[in-house]
Amino acid sequence: MKMKIVMKVKMKCGKCRTKALQIASQVYGIEFVGFDEERQDEVVVTGRGVDAAEIVGALRKKAGKTRLINVED
Structure with a gap:
């Protein structure tokens, strides 16, 4: 079953955005x-x-800071 997860992450700069993507992709x-x-x-x-x-x-x-917004199937 394929899931879609949306999370709000507090990011201040471009480096923080890249780091969040790397962590989630692991x-x-x-x-x-x-x-x-x-x-x-x-x-x-x-x-x-x-x-x-x-x-x-x-x-x-x-x-x-990370907050779970939505989880869908």
């Missing part, structure tokens, strides 16, 4: 990692068998 099962077209502070992750809690936990630990 989780097993990820097919796409990117930013929302309208809101550049929201990270969108899609994949099969992806654990939203694992991604949010990794981002909170390494990138800073």
Whole structure:
């Protein structure tokens, strides 16, 4: 089952944006990692068998403030 996860990550600079993408892409099962077209502070992750809690936990630990916005099938 393919899932779409949207998270809001507090990012101050371009380096922070790159770091957030790298952290999110390291989780097993990820097919796409990117930013929302309208809101550049929201990270969108899609994949099969992806654990939203694992991604949010990794981002909170390494990138800073992260809030889970939406999880869709």
